[in-house]
Amino acid sequence: MNPDFAHLTQYAKSFASLTPEDEILLKEMADRMLPHLQAVTDDFYGQLTAIPETQVFLEGRVEILKQTHVGWVKSLFTADLDEQFTEQQYKVGLVHVKVELPTEFMSGGMTLINSRLIQLVFELYGDEPEYTEKALKAINAVTGFSLLIMQQSYQEASLLEELERFLKITGMSRVLFDNLAAAYKTD
Amino acid sequence: MNPDFAHLTQYAKSFASLTPEDEILLKEMADRMLPHLQAVTDDFYGQLTAIPETQVFLEGRVEILKQTHVGWVKSLFTADLDEQFTEQQYKVGLVHVKVELPTEFMSGGMTLINSRLIQLVFELYGDEPEYTEKALKAINAVTGFSLLIMQQSYQEASLLEELERFLKITGMSRVLFDNLAAAYKTD
Numbered sequence: 001m002n003p004d005f006a007h008l009t010q011y012a013k014s015f016a017s018l019t020p021e022d023e024i025l026l027k028e029m030a031d032r033m034l035p036h037l038q039a040v041t042d043d044f045y046g047q048l049t050a051i052p053e054t055q056v057f058l059e060g061r062v063e064i065l066k067q068t069h070v071g072w073v074k075s076l077f078t079a080d081l082d083e084q085f086t087e088q089q090y091k092v093g094l095v096h097v098k099v100e101l102p103t104e105f106m107s108g109g110m111t112l113i114n115s116r117l118i119q120l121v122f123e124l125y126g127d128e129p130e131y132t133e134k135a136l137k138a139i140n141a142v143t144g145f146s147l148l149i150m151q152q153s154y155q156e157a158s159l160l161e162e163l164e165r166f167l168k169i170t171g172m173s174r175v176l177f178d179n180l181a182a183a184y185k186t187d
Numbered sequence: 188m189n190p191d192f193a194h195l196t197q198y199a200k201s202f203a204s205l206t207p208e209d210e211i212l213l214k215e216m217a218d219r220m221l222p223h224l225q226a227v228t229d230d231f232y233g234q235l236t237a238i239p240e241t242q243v244f245l246e247g248r249v250e251i252l253k254q255t256h257v258g259w260v261k262s263l264f265t266a267d268l269d270e271q272f273t274e275q276q277y278k279v280g281l282v283h284v285k286v287e288l289p290t291e292f293m294s295g296g297m298t299l300i301n302s303r304l305i306q307l308v309f310e311l312y313g314d315e316p317e318y319t320e321k322a323l324k325a326i327n328a329v330t331g332f333s334l335l336i337m338q339q340s341y342q343e344a345s346l347l348e349e350l351e352r353f354l355k356i357t358g359m360s361r362v363l364f365d366n367l368a369a370a371y372k373t374d
Binding site for chain 1: 299316345346
């Protein structure tokens with residue numbers, strides 16, 4: 001069951017303090033940022049491959065993962081951050097559960113990307129401290145916005161997977177379980 | 188069962204790209220940062236109270252929560268980021284499950300805190316761009332480090348809670364479930 005994406009968009013924006021001014025600024029930065037985002041993605045996967053725990057998720061798939069990834073990084077500066085965007089981020093969380101990616105890969109990955117984007121912003125805008133500050137706040141907000149939505153769907157999907165695992169192991173039907181759960185609640 | 192905290196420390200540091208140089212820098216910044224961290228915490232709770240979904244977790248508890256929170260923010264600049272620190276962050280994740288805090292409160296909260304710390308770093312170090320860049324990377328790394336550990340324990344604890352909920356609902360004993368799970372695995 002899909003959540004109310006309009007509400008989730010609003011909620012995630014307030015929790016990431018992503019303001020309308022940030023959204024305008026991100027699009028304004030797109031022209032200068034975009035030519036460097038492939039390098040951000042390349043460096044990100046370079047750092048990931050240095051972490052032993054990521055190997056099993058990367059082997060033989062790095063090139064295809066990079067393509068999806070750079071599209072996502074670009075979208076932070078080009079997409080309208082609306083319900084459709086929220087729905088896409090939500091789906092990314094679901095995919096991460098499906099491929100059994102550990103939950104900490106999302107926040108860890110976002111930390112690495114933010115670190116690289118901090119460096120890039122100083123390279124491009126370092127001689128304008130006021131602009132640099134605004135740009136870094138907008139980037140922190142949009143990555144936090146995306147992460148929050150992904151993690152919410154990840155959490156929901158992983159609890160549902162746990163229920164399915166339980167039903168398989170016990171041989172219990174979903175109908176029987178739902179009836180027991182309803183009876184338990186009214187006890 | 189506790190994880191191997193030495194290994195988790197190493198793993199989380201590599202995923203947050205928290206370097207020995209960052210750790211030295213954070214402690215170096217402590218003197219100038221510490222007098223402003225109560226304001227960071229106050230602003231953080233100010234922003235939280237503006238989000239309707241947080242009300243139920245805050246009502247009547249803001250002052251006591253602020254005390255714990257400011258202690259944690261200070262620790263980012265004063266603590267040795269070692270196994271003991273990792274164990275503490277791990278426990279914070281467990282507490283968040285116990286009080287039924289939604290998973291997105293952790294990443295959302297960290298985004299708000301990072302945003303406020305970006306502002307503070309520019310206020311204090313804005314006239315030294317090179318130092319500002321290093322400081323922001325170190326702060327991004329240490330908040331990411333802390334978040335990754337919290338989220339790993341949160342995820343483990345929430346799956347365990349889900350299992351306990353199944354067992355209560357179905358009236359099944361843990362021993363019987365574990366035996367069925369072992370048999371299922373060898374099928």
